[in-house]
Structures are given as structure tokens and as C-alpha cells.
Amino acid sequence: MVLLLGLSGLFVLTPGLSDEDHQQARRLKELGEILPLEDIIKAAKARQPGRVIEVELENKKGRYVYEVELLNARGEVWELYFDAATGELIKRERED
Amino acid sequence: MNSVQQRLQLGLAASVVLLMLLLWWLVAGAIEKFGEAFVQSRLEHDVDSLLSTLQVDENGVLQLTPGRMTNIYRQPFSGHYFVVLSDGETLYSRSLWDESLAVSRLPKGVVRQWNTQGPAGQTLLVWAGGFQKQGQHFTLAVAEDLTPLSESLVRFNWYFAGLSLLALLVLLGVQHYVVRRSFRPLEQILHEVKNLQQGEVGELSEHVPAEVRPLVREVNHLLRLLGERLQRSRNALGNLAHALKGPLSLLTRLEQQENVRALPDLSADLKQQTDSIRQLMDRELKRARLMGQGVPGVRFAPQEEMPVLVDVLQRMFAATDGQEKRLKIHWQAPDVVFVFDRDDMLELIGNLLDNACKWANHQVRCELQGDEYHLQLVVEDDGPGCGDEEIKQLTARGVRIDEAAPGHGLGLAIVRDVVEIYGGVLTLGRSPTLGGLRVSVCLESART
Numbered sequence: 057m058v059l060l061l062g063l064s065g066l067f068v069l070t071p072g073l074s075d076e077d078h079q080q081a082r083r084l085k086e087l088g089e090i091l092p093l094e095d096i097i098k099a100a101k102a103r104q105p106g107r108v109i110e111v112e113l114e115n116k117k118g119r120y121v122y123e124v125e126l127l128n129a130r131g132e133v134w135e136l137y138f139d140a141a142t143g144e145l146i147k148r149e150r151e152d
Numbered sequence: 153m154n155s156v157q158q159r160l161q162l163g164l165a166a167s168v169v170l171l172m173l174l175l176w177w178l179v180a181g182a183i184e185k186f187g188e189a190f191v192q193s194r195l196e197h198d199v200d201s202l203l204s205t206l207q208v209d210e211n212g213v214l215q216l217t218p219g220r221m222t223n224i225y226r227q228p229f230s231g232h233y234f235v236v237l238s239d240g241e242t243l244y245s246r247s248l249w250d251e252s253l254a255v256s257r258l259p260k261g262v263v264r265q266w267n268t269q270g271p272a273g274q275t276l277l278v279w280a281g282g283f284q285k286q287g288q289h290f291t292l293a294v295a296e297d298l299t300p301l302s303e304s305l306v307r308f309n310w311y312f313a314g315l316s317l318l319a320l321l322v323l324l325g326v327q328h329y330v331v332r333r334s335f336r337p338l339e340q341i342l343h344e345v346k347n348l349q350q351g352e353v354g355e356l357s358e359h360v361p362a363e364v365r366p367l368v369r370e371v372n373h374l375l376r377l378l379g380e381r382l383q384r385s386r387n388a389l390g391n392l393a394h395a396l397k398g399p400l401s402l403l404t405r406l407e408q409q410e411n412v413r414a415l416p417d418l419s420a421d422l423k424q425q426t427d428s429i430r431q432l433m434d435r436e437l438k439r440a441r442l443m444g445q446g447v448p449g450v451r452f453a454p455q456e457e458m459p460v461l462v463d464v465l466q467r468m469f470a471a472t473d474g475q476e477k478r479l480k481i482h483w484q485a486p487d488v489v490f491v492f493d494r495d496d497m498l499e500l501i502g503n504l505l506d507n508a509c510k511w512a513n514h515q516v517r518c519e520l521q522g523d524e525y526h527l528q529l530v531v532e533d534d535g536p537g538c539g540d541e542e543i544k545q546l547t548a549r550g551v552r553i554d555e556a557a558p559g560h561g562l563g564l565a566i567v568r569d570v571v572e573i574y575g576g577v578l579t580l581g582r583s584p585t586l587g588g589l590r591v592s593v594c595l596e597s598a599r600t
Binding site for chain 1: 228244246249250251272
């Protein structure tokens with residue numbers, strides 16, 4: 057059953073690759089393992105003003121990392137990486 | 153607050169503010185309704201397309217067909233969200249991410265709509281309905297962020313307030329201009345009233361706005377009435393003086409009767425009183441005679457008045473002085489209309505000429521000069537003239553140089569009164585050319 061779900065999920069995920077990431081994020085937030093996205097976005101906007109255009113939750117070596125893409129007023133897209141559990145900024149870079 | 157302008161402005165401001173408030177209430181309300189109706193219809197369309205993407209899989213679980221959803225439901229906190237509540241798992245749009253939306257289950261066919269708080273401080277309009285598809289009962293709720301709408305509404309409110317203020321200012325300005333224009337005829341009337349005072353016109357023009365015409369008509373009526381009254385009272389004075397002449401000569405004769413002469417005190421008293429009555433009468437008679445039929449007003453045209461005056465005086469002295477006195481009155485005046493009271497000027501010049509004629513041997517010269525606001529008058533004769541002492545005395549009120557020439561002192565007193573009224577200068581001296589008394593008067597009109 058789990059396999060089936062996973063399989064179907066895999067099948068479904070192909071276009072978006074991470075179609076299930078928000079469900080995972082919801083679960084992890086309810087378990088208290090990661091911070092709410094609202095807090096992460098607040099932190100991101102405080103460091104880099106702009107509009108959030110994409111958010112991804114990735115698992116990098118057992119650590120949950122939020123990748124937030126922001127579009128600023130000058131038309132530049134910035135990528136900010138946060139530790140999803142602590143809200144700590146890991147990396148900030150401009151996408152060229 | 154006794155200004156029509158202020159009252160109009162207050163009235164206009166109050167009505168404009170009221171109108172703008174009403175308009176604002178209507179327009180802002182309409183915009184909000186329109187916006188919400190627009191959002192609502194979009195939500196209904198999204199419900200339709202979501203319903204078509206929802207499929208029940210072989211396990212009887214509701215699934216969304218990916219790829220057929222607009223990207224807006226995938227971007228986190230985009231402001232567009234949906235929730236599907238069914239017996240099994242609850243499906244959330246990816247845009248909701250780790251947040252949720254409080255939705256209770258609805259029986260099929262029931263539709264509800266409400267506002268609620270969403271993620272990131274958004275205000276959401278939620279549209280929810282109960283459905284049945286492929287044997288599954290579920291509740292589908294879609295929501296959209298109203299913040300852009302309320303933000304544009306706030307912006308609209310500011311624009312509207314600014315525009316209203318501008319409109320109010322422009323309207324007040326226009327009104328100010330219109331009021332000024334409407335009151336211009338009043339300024340013209342004011343100007344005419346001044347002319348009236350200076351005797352240039354006899355009445356006010358009735359070519360004025362209908363609102364002030366009754367007032368102008370009343371003023372004209374009053375002017376006519378006053379003119380008539382003045383004329384009547386002058387005539388009455390003249391008549392009275394004439395009528396008193398008979399009894400006065402009777403009294404004079406009485407004073408010469410022997411039984412009265414036997415009482416010297418009484419006789420002297422009688423003489424003194426009859427003399428003073430005669431003087432007053434002479435003065436009033438002269439006035440009445442000199443006045444003629446003029447328009448009452450501050451306008452003195454020497455070219456019109458002097459010939460008549462000189463003529464009257466020449467006849468007076470030809471008649472009263474029994475023996476033929478070859479008296480010549482030379483006069484000279486500019487062709488100017490002086491802004492001085494006609495009656496005052498006639499009285500002034502008449503009295504001076506009267507005095508001069510009384511004392512002159514053969515010649516009296518009268519010269520007027522100046523412009524309309526300034527009058528220089530010189531009257532001189534070839535009579536005996538006055539010494540320095542006498543001239544000094546003449547300046548005092550009612551002093552008579554020669555008791556035998558009745559009216560002399562009073563005449564000069566009247567002259568001095570007139571000069572005083574105008575704040576002018578009266579100078580007495582000896583005529584260098586004719587050798588007699590030279591009286592010069594300088595008058596200046598207060599240009600009202």
C-alpha cells in the first residue's frame with residue numbers, strides 16, 4: 057500500500073519533481089521538526105526584500121533546508137537557503 | 153459673519169463635502185462589491201476546473217490530476233488556495249504549504265462564502281460547496297487573497313480625497329470669482345453715489361442687476377424727495393423774509409414815533425432788535441435770491457453761475473444806491489467744474505462781492521483759479537480798504553467795521569464760516585492794483 061502510494065506518488069511527481077514536498081512540510085511542521093514557512097519567509101524578506109516566487113524543502117544529508125527564491129524590485133532573483141529547523145541562513149546567492 | 157462671500161463659501165463647502173462623502177460612499181462601496189463579485193466569479197470558475205481534475209482512484213481515494221491546475225495554486229502563499237475535505241485524507245493546494253484553512257464539511261448542493269484570515273497576513277474570501285463525484289462525497293473550498301483589492305481601494309480613497317479637495321478648492325475659487333463679478337455693479341453704484349455727492353449726476357443709473365434695482369430706485373426716490381424738500385424750505389425762507397419786510401418797516405416807523413423816542417432805553421432796544429432782524433432777513437433773502445433753481449450737490453460751475461450772480465449784484469446796487477454809481481464788476485474764471493457745494497460757493501462769492509460792491513467806488517474785480525479740487529478766489533475793490541488793525545479785527549466773529557453799512561460784518565462772518573467748513577485759508581489785505589480791500593480765499597476739497 058505504502059509502496060503503491062509511493063509509486064503513484066513517484067509517477068505523479070515527475071512533472072513537478074517535488075509535488076509532495078508541501079505534504080511533507082506539513083507533517084514535519086506538525087511534528088515540530090521544522091519551523092513554519094511563514095517564519096522562514098519573514099526571515100528571508102528581512103534579509104532580502106522582494107516577492108517570494110518559489111519555495112522548496114529539501115533534505116540535504118539529513119538536514120531539512122528551505123530554499124526560498126525572491127524577486128526584488130530591480131528584477132533580480134535571489135536564492136536564500138535556510139535551515140528549516142532553526143531558521144538560520146545558510147547561503148544567499150543571486151541567480152544569474 | 154456679515155459677509156455674503158463667506159456665507160456662500162461656507163454653504164458651497166458644506167454642500168460639496170456632503171456631496172463628495174455621498175459619492176465616496178457610493179463609489180467605494182460599488183468598487184468593493186464589484187471586486188468581491190469578480191473574485192467570487194473567478195473562485196467559482198476555479199471550483200469548476202478543480203472539480204474536473206478531481207478523480208477517485210481505484211482505492212476510492214480522491215486524487216488531483218496534476219498538470220491541469222494553474223501554477224498559482226502551486227506557488228507557496230500565492231494568495232490562491234484550495235482544500236478538499238473528504239472521508240479520507242484532506243487535500244491541500246501546494247500554495248497553502250504547511251498552513252491550513254478552517255473549513256467544515258458541507259452536505260452536497262450547499263454553498264457557503266465567508267471571509268477569513270489566511271497565511272502571511274492575508275485576508276481571504278472563501279467559497280465552499282458540498283459535491284458528489286464518482287460516488288464520493290466531499291467538500292471543496294477555494295480561497296483568494298483580497299489584500300490587492302483592499303490595497304487598491306485604499307489607494308482609490310486617497311485619490312478620491314485628493315481630487316475632492318482639489319475640486320472643492322477650484323469650486324471655491326470659481327465662486328469667489330463669480331461673487332466678485334456679481335458685486336461689481338455695486339462698486340459702480342458706489343462710484344455713482346460719489347459722483348452724486350459731487351453733483352456730477354442728479355440720480356443713480358438704474359442699469360443695474362435686478363437684485364439691487366429696487367434699492368437704487370428707492371435711493372433715487374429719496375434723492376428727489378430731498379431735493380424737493382430743500383427747494384421748498386428755501387422758498388419758504390424767502391417767502392417768510394419777504395413777508396416780514398412789511399411788519400419790520402412798521403416797527404422801524406414805530407421806533408421813530410415821538411412817544412417811543414421819549415423812552416430812550418426802549419427805543420435803543422427796539423432799534424437794536426429790528427436791526428438784527430433786518431440783517432438776518434437780508435441774509436436769507438440774498439440766499440434765496442442767489443440760490444435760484446439748481447440741483448443740490450457738490451458741483452460749482454463758475455461759467456454758469458457767475459454771470460447770473462454778477463448780474464443780480466449789479467442790479468441790486470444800481471437800485472439801492474439812489475445816486476447813479478457807475479459800478480463795474482470784472483470777473484474771470486476758468487472753465488472748470490469745481491467739486492465744491494454750489495450753495496456754499498454762491499454764498500461765499502456772493503457775500504464777498506456784496507461787500508466789495510458796498511465799498512467800491514467804481515470797480516470790483518473777482519478772479520477764480522484752480523482745478524476741480526482746488527479753488528483760489530480773489531475779490532478786490534477800489535474802495536477805501538482797511539488798515540492793519542481793522543484787518544485783525546475782521547478776523548473775529550461778527551465784528552462790524554462800519555455800523556452804518558448793515559450786513560457787512562455778518563457777510564464776512566458767513567465767508568469765514570464757509571472757509572472753516574472746507575478747512576481753507578482766508579486772507580485779507582490791500583489790493584495792489586485797485587487800492588481797496590483784497591480778500592483771497594484758498595479752498596481744497598476733501599476728495600471723498
